[in-house]
Amino acid sequence: MIDILTNDYRQPLLPPQYPFVELDMGCGRGKFTLELAKRFPDRLVLASDVMLGRLRKLNMKVEKRKLQNVILLRAESGQLAEFQLPPASIDRIHILCPDPWPKDKGKGRRVICTAFLCSLKRVLKPGGILHLSTDNAPYFEDWQKMLSQLPFLSPVPDAISDISDIKTDFELQWLAEGTPVRHLAYRIKTLCSQREE
Ligand SMILES: C[S@@+](CC[C@H](N)C(=O)[O-])C[C@H]1O[C@@H](n2cnc3c(N)ncnc32)[C@H](O)[C@@H]1O
Numbered sequence: 001m002i003d004i005l006t007n008d009y010r011q012p013l014l015p016p017q018y019p020f021v022e023l024d025m026g027c028g029r030g031k032f033t034l035e036l037a038k039r040f041p042d043r044l045v046l047a048s049d050v051m052l053g054r055l056r057k058l059n060m061k062v063e064k065r066k067l068q069n070v071i072l073l074r075a076e077s078g079q080l081a082e083f084q085l086p087p088a089s090i091d092r093i094h095i096l097c098p099d100p101w102p103k104d105k106g107k108g109r110r111v112i113c114t115a116f117l118c119s120l121k122r123v124l125k126p127g128g129i130l131h132l133s134t135d136n137a138p139y140f141e142d143w144q145k146m147l148s149q150l151p152f153l154s155p156v157p158d159a160i161s162d163i164s165d166i167k168t169d170f171e172l173q174w175l176a177e178g179t180p181v182r183h184l185a186y187r188i189k190t191l192c193s194q195r196e197e
Contacts (some may be wrong), residue, residue: 001059001071001072002052002055002056002059002072002073002074003071003072003073003074004052004074005073005074005075005079005080005084006050006074006075006076006079008084009083009084010084011083011084011085011086012046012071012073012084012085014044014046014071014086014089015044018042018043018044018069019042020040020042020043020044020091020092021043021044021045021046021089021090021091021092022036022040022043022044022045022046022090022091022092022093022094023045023046023047023048023085023090023092023093023094023123024036024045024046024047024048024094024096025048025077025080025093025094025095026048026049026077026095026096026098026099026111027047027048027049027054027055027058027072028049028051028054028097028168028169028170029054029057029058029169030047030054030057030058030061030169031167031168031169031172032094032096032166032167032168032169033045033047033058033062033070034058034061034062034065034067034070035166036094036163036166037062037067037069037070038065038067039163039166040069041067041068041069042069043069043091044069044071045067045069045070045071046070046071046072046073046090047070047071047072047073048072048073048074048075048077048080049072049073049074049075050074050075050076052074055072055074058072059072077095077111077116078111078116078119080123081116081119081120081122081123082119082122085122085123086123087122087123088122088123088124088125088126088128089123089125090123090124090125090128091124091125091128091129092128092129092130092131092159093120093123093124093128093129093130093131094131095111095112095130095131095132095133096131096132096133096168096170096171097133097134097135097168097170097171097174097181098110098111098112098132098134099111100134100135100136100138100139102136102138102139110139112132112139112142112143112146113146114146114149114150117130117146117147117150117153118150121152121188124188125188126188126189127187127188127189128187128188129156129159129160129185129186129187129188130153130185130186130187130188131159131160131183131184131185132183132184132185133168133171133181133182133183133184134181134182135170135171135174135179135180135181135182137182140182140184143184144184147184147186151189152188152189153186153187153188153189154186154187154189155184155185155186155187156185156186156187157184157185158185159185159187160183160185164183
């Protein structure tokens with residue numbers, strides 16, 4: 001099913017029977033979503049994007065594969081993080097190959113910025129994981145700088161070792177062209193571990 005959240009203050013209804021929730025933010029054509037849902041049938045997999053056409057095509061694939069654990073959200077990533085997702089509701093967020101807007105005049109349209117990363121803190125459960133990837137070296141370096149300045153995050157490369165073989169549609173395209181795609185994984189520190197520092 002596709003839940004349309006754009007221009008809405010409503011929160012999506014998340015089925016309570018799943019103890020672990022993954023979110024593929026900006027899922028695009030959804031290869032990663034489908035693989036994740038197949039690999040972890042006991043986890044809820046949310047996949048969000050603003051492009052309704054892509055979500056409709058992905059929804060057909062979800063139905064064809066009879067994947068019961070997927071919910072598609074038509075939602076803008078910033079709004080999802082700021083107020084549409086329930087607080088502390090997500091175990092692992094994947095933002096994979098987001099548009100890098102490489103030209104100077106487009107940089108303001110980038111999804112990943114410090115304010116956005118801070119809003120993800122609201123939706124991740126304590127100890128939850130943020131997984132990012134990009135083919136764009138300057139964007140990647142910006143992320144490293146931003147992330148190192150956020151005291152509530154710590155790097156945990158092993159937190160994505162269980163899915164390192166799953167490639168997104170865009171990652172496959174970049175790899176086919178010989179362009180490496182780099183990944184980062186960070187953990188939201190629990191309140192206790194923040195106090196210990
Ligand atoms: C470059 S594609 C990557 C898709 C997929 N993650 C992959 O790696 O194949 C970026 C996707 O993010 C979506 N997107 C861009 N900005 C967004 C935003 N602010 N909110 C939600 N989706 C967004 C686009 O519609 C597009 O499907």
